[in-house]
Amino acid sequence: MITLSASILAYLFFPGGMFAIIFGLLLLGMERIAVARFQGRIGPPIFQNLFDVIKLRTKEFLVPEDATNRLMFIIAPFFGFGGMMTAIFILPVSGVYDGAGASSDLVVLIYLMALPAVSHIFGGSSSGSTYAAIAVSREAILMFAYEITFVIVLFTVALQAGAGDGALFSLKGIVDYQVRNGSFVHDLKMIPAFVAFVIFMLATLEVPPFHIAENDGDVMKGYYMEYSGMPLAVFELTHALKLLVLITVLQIFFMPGLAGGSIVVNLLWYMMKSAAIVIGIALVHASMPSFRVDQAFKFLMIVPVFLALLSLGLVLFL
Amino acid sequence: MNSSLAADQTTALVYGHSAEALHIICLIIFVFCGVKALFHKDLKKILIYSLVGLVVDVRSLLTIDSPFAFAAFLFHVFNFFVCIGMMYMAARALEKAVGSNSLDDMRGAGRVVPRIGIPLAAGLFAMMGLPPFATFFSKLVMVSAFIDAGGYVSPTLLAAGELLYFLVFIRVIKIVFLDRYKGSPLQDREWKNVAPLYGLLVFSVIGGLIPQIAVKPFLPLAGLMGAPGYGIPPLTISWPLPVLWLMAGAAAVYYFGRTSNKKAGLLSSLVCLSAMPTLLLSSAGVYGLSFAVLILFMATLQFFYSVSYMEHSHHQYRFYTCFLIMISGLLGVSLSQDIYSTFFFWEIMSGWIMYLALAHEEDAFSVQEATKYFIFNYLGAAFLVVGILIMYDVTGHWDYGKMAENFQYTERMAFAVLLLTIGFIMKAAQLPFRIDYWMHPKPAPTPISGYISSTVLKSGPFMMVKIFFIASLGATATTFLPLDLIKHVSGWIGALTIIMAASFAMLTNSMKRLLIFHTVSQLGYVIVGCSLMTSMGLAGGLLHFVNHMFFKNLLFLCAGAVFISTGTDKMDQLGGLGRKMPLTFICFMIGVLSISGVPLFSGFISKWIIYHAVMDTGYIGIAILSLFGSVLTLASFVKFMHSAFLGQMQDRVREAREASWYMLVPMSILAGLSVLLGIFPGMALMPINSMLVDFNLQPLQITISSVTDGVDSINMLFMLAALSLGMGVAGLLYFLTRTKTRKTHVFVCGVDDLTPEDSHVSSVNCYEDAKKIIKGAVKLMKKTIGLKGDYVER
Structure with missing residues (x-):
């Protein structure tokens, strides 16, 4: 009973749920400020994304008359939100939280992380908008391109953490291994995989240079186009959670080092690392123009895949 | 003394040379007759040529030193004469009815005059050596005689060589029976005039049903001619x-x-x-x-x-x-x-009955595709027959249990296992060389396409597991290597097929073709899992075996419903069906989510087990390929979903109606099962566990909803709780806001002259860059392996 209620608390408040959403929204706000500063602007207040969500609460919900399937249009945001809530729930935070249940497994993670994209595809596709349809096509093709990188990086990490004794799929096990033997980011063999993963992360978050599927310039926010009111807010929350999930996965895979023995210190360390990663993302965001979809596809199929395979080869044969 | 030895040697040499010369001459005659028959226009001459060619081929039985080769020869030749006699008479009758001896004039005539047509068709199928005709057994006995004499390459070549004559007969069937008849009305024969034909037909079928009695007279006959036959394998079914x-x-x-x-x-x-x-x-x-x-x-x-x-x-x-x-x-x-x-x-x-069912629509396209599939199946069976007979020859038993007990690992046995594996994998349409040639045909009626995809093709992995099990029982540590190699290679074949078939699915624009490509691709997962032959691998393979049955058949039934309702199979002519066929759409979505392996749907857990099994065994390459395959699967189904069910409604779809209840009931049962097995995989894993025990493997640790593999475990109820809690929170947010909902039109930047056709992103416009890469890969393969032909949309 106690474990159940502890799980529910972990799911709804900390480190999942409430905490994750607010922290994710703050990270988004921080990213916006950082981009603005890099570009010589002042930028919005750090709470801007939180305000946006609160404001959307009061807006009316427009359902397109031409939507091919209204039910699907309405429930599409749920998939991604549920998936991200679950993902953040099962991900361990080193020194703070062990990750829920026994299901904290890499294979599950792959499928959970695909859910926001699935949600975009379902929502955009069912809205009946042409812009959304183009965005869906682009999202699917990008997913096709970046997922292969993720899969290879994931196996590289699992093999490295297995330390010559097969692959280790447990997220907790990967964290523990690195806490014992040093973070992978210090390991030269893993550097290419690290770079590949960062590229994967940028592509998944659709930050320039991969700002293609929901580009304001040509497809007008793509699959979000017909959304308004609460469903849009749910998408916004999903995006915040997705950012946090990716950052957490990056930390689990490559830099789960501890800062001390206490939970509070470790939590602060985790938040600081996250903020630093977000600022890194913002730097790329501010300094890069966007690819065209075919360029992005080619880039993703060649550069990160090659880097990830390089790491995999090094792990396997060295 | 010396001189007589020299004379002996000379005689042996002369005999040897003449035997060799005879062989070559016979081979030439065999090929010549086959080619001649393949292109000849006169039906009677075709029959004569094929008889001569086949008898010359069977003649090679006489050169081998086997106790029952001569009896086998007599039995086989006798059966040939019965068939050819029947067909010759039927051909003459048909010639009279049509008034010409040319095959072109007989187009479709066989069906107009069924009394003459039936013996002719039966004879043609009998000549292919298919059951229930006596030739099936005589062929088996013949190959058995070869194997009994110790050879195994020549019977394989022999079985493959018959493919030439198979093509001859299938051509006649296609022309005489499956074309449309255009000439003047024909007069069928009186029953009493065709009675002898039916007498011969009954004779052949009886020989096929009780072969052990039919073969009896030939043993003493062979004895009379100085070569008593004994040791014919028992022929009781x-x-x-x-x-x-x-x-x-x-x-x-x-x-x-x-x-x-x-x-x-x-x-x-x-x-x-x-x-x-x-x-x-x-x-x-x-x-x-x-x-x-x-x-x-x-x-x-x-x-x-x-x-x-x-x-x-x-x-x-x-x-x-x-x-x-x-x-x-x-x-x-x-x-x-x-x-x-x-x-x-x-x-x-996989014989002629299947062929008739597949070619049921009888248009040129159906017949062509069905023929292709039939040929492919025949080739697969040719490998099987040799493999099976070698297994019998070594172990001395047909029975699986006894076969396993008497299994001896020899070079021949490894060859047999190899042949059987090739045959079974071919049935599952694997082998990554242009699978689009030998998948089961698209234009067949959808129920049978769905059934073949979901169930019949499973016989391949089903038998493969059985054979691997028997082989692994007989293998000891030193002899394990060839079996390991076979398993290794079949695992890789499965993994490559996953990618290849899924990539082809990205290219296609036809609903059913996309589904068939995905059948092949998903069977790749089954083959990967089963070829590992570990507890986890086999359990994952078999679970996917079951799951795939449900979701793939579901998808086929949905595609069939769409086809019936709109009359087209091309995805780019569809769009917006989700509005007209909401129930079909829901079923279809469940199918899509299952096949892509989204958690809570049935494909997920089986793939989870397969990935773990593959990684436990250390096949990183296979694991990466199969994981990537599931991304491709999702991508190609997104294309299907968007261009057929969602997006802008196309003109063709405006008249579409929801599928009838006869269609919806099976669809919803399958959809329900896909969800149920996704959440409670234990329902299927419990019987699978008892199978694992039968196969001498460690059963998995499972409960009704969870699976454990070493330290990793997954509990679907937990996943269900977590995901639905998240969705519940989102729903609660919706519910709490209670703002107005208003209906509007989609925003199109003020353009008002767009037709739905203009604004729909159809399947041909999806994934242009990915398609370019895939087409490039096909071209590259074409250059390196030298295979002909590009990807062709059929």
Whole structure:
């Protein structure tokens, strides 16, 4: 009973749920400020994304008359939100939280992380908008391109953490291994995989240079186009959670080092690392123009895949 | 002394040379006659040429030193003469009826004059060596004689060489029976005039049903001529009761189902359902029985669906009959306890009955594709027959259990296992060389396409597991290497097929073709899992085996419903169907989510187990390929979903109506099962666990909803709780806001002259860059391996 209620608390408040959403929204706000500063602007207040969500609460919900399937249009945001809530729930935070249940497994993670994209595809596709349809096509093709990188990086990490004794799929096990033997980011063999993963992360978050599927310039926010009111807010929350999930996965895979023995210190360390990663993302965001979809596809199929395979080869044969 | 030795040597040399020369001459005659028959225009001459060619081919039996080779030769030649005699008379009768001896004038004539046509068609199928004709057995005995003499390369070549003559006969069938007749009306013969033909036909079929008696006279005959035959393998088929029941049911459907399609369909469905209790009497073991239950269950749904689907077709009873007999063959494969009966039923399942069912629509495209598939199946069976007979020759038993006990690992045995694996993998349409040539045909009626995809092709992995099990029992540590290699290679073949088939699916624009490509791709997962032969691998493979049955058939049925409702198979002509067919759309979505392996749907857990098994065994390459395959799967189904069901509504779809209840009921049952097995995989894993025990493997640690592999475990109820809690939170947010909902039109930047066609992103416009890469890869392969032909949309 106690474990159940502890799980529910972990799911709804900390480190999942409430905490994750607010922290994710703050990270988004921080990213916006950082981009603005890099570009010589002042930028919005750090709470801007939180305000946006609160404001959307009061807006009316427009359902397109031409939507091919209204039910699907309405429930599409749920998939991604549920998936991200679950993902953040099962991900361990080193020194703070062990990750829920026994299901904290890499294979599950792959499928959970695909859910926001699935949600975009379902929502955009069912809205009946042409812009959304183009965005869906682009999202699917990008997913096709970046997922292969993720899969290879994931196996590289699992093999490295297995330390010559097969692959280790447990997220907790990967964290523990690195806490014992040093973070992978210090390991030269893993550097290419690290770079590949960062590229994967940028592509998944659709930050320039991969700002293609929901580009304001040509497809007008793509699959979000017909959304308004609460469903849009749910998408916004999903995006915040997705950012946090990716950052957490990056930390689990490559830099789960501890800062001390206490939970509070470790939590602060985790938040600081996250903020630093977000600022890194913002730097790329501010300094890069966007690819065209075919360029992005080619880039993703060649550069990160090659880097990830390089790491995999090094792990396997060295 | 010396001189006599030299004389002996000279004689031996002369004999040797002349034997060799004879061989070469016979080979030339064999090929010459085959080619001549393949292109000749006169039906009678075709028959004569093929008889000469085949007898010359069989002649090589006389050169080998085997106790029953001569008897086998006599038996086989006798059967040939019976068939050719029957066909020759029928051909003459047909010639008289048509008034010309040219094949071109006989186009489709065989069906107009059924009394002459039936013996001719039966003879042609008999010459191919398919059951239930005596030639099936004489061919088996012949190959057996070769193997008994110790060879194994020559029988393989012999079996493959018959493919040439197979092409001859299939050409005649295509022209005389499956074309449309355009000439003047024909006069069929009186029954009494064709009686001798039927006498010969009955003779051939009796020889096929009781071969052990039919072969008897030839043993003393061979004795009289100085080569007494003994040691012919026992030729008794065990007929499981459910198979007989289904065959009787097929006869009943043929007889009673002529009046209405509905009656025939429901009767067939009932036959399959009522065959289930008879399974209780069978003693096939949990592995075979579970497969048999699934076979009958799927067949019941399939016939129920066909009631509505086949409504606008023709001669439905004929289709149902062929379909039922095909299913009985599959059932026989699953229930047989000896490999000989298995092969017999295998040939019923993938023989001429299947061909007739697949070519049911009778347009040129259906016939062409069905023929291609038939040829491919025949080739696969040619590998099987040699493999099976070598296994018999080494172990001395047909029975699986005894075969496993007497298994000796020799070079020949490794060759046999290799041949069997090739045959079974080919049935599953694997082998990554241009799978689009040998997938099962698209233009066949959807119920049978769905059934072949979901159930019949599973006979490949089903038998593969059985053979691997027997082989691994007989193998000791030192002899394990070849078996390991075979398993290794088949695992890689599976993994490559996953990627290749899924990439082809990205290219295609046809609904059914996309689904068939994905069948091949998903079977790759089954092959990968099963070829590992570890607890986890086998469990994952078999679980995917079951899951794939449900979701793939579901997708086929949805595609069929769309086809019936809109009349097109091309995805780019569809769009916005989700509005017109909401229930079909929901079922379809469940299918898509299952096949892409989204958590809570059935494909997920089986893939999870397979990935773990693959990684536990250390195949990183296979693991990466198979994981990437599931991304490709999702991508190609997104294309399908968007361009057919969502997006802008196209003109063609405006008149579409929701599928009938006959279609929706099977679809919703399958959809329900896909969700149920996704959350409670234990329901299927519990029987699989007992199979694992039968296969001498460690059972998995499972509960009704969870699986554990070492330190990793997954609990679907936990996933369900977590995901639905998240979705519940989102729903609660919706509910709490309670703002107004308003309906508007989509925003199009003020453009008002766009037709739905302009603004719909159809399947041909999706994934242009990915398609470019895939086409490039196909071209590269074409250059490096030298295979001909680009990807062609059919």
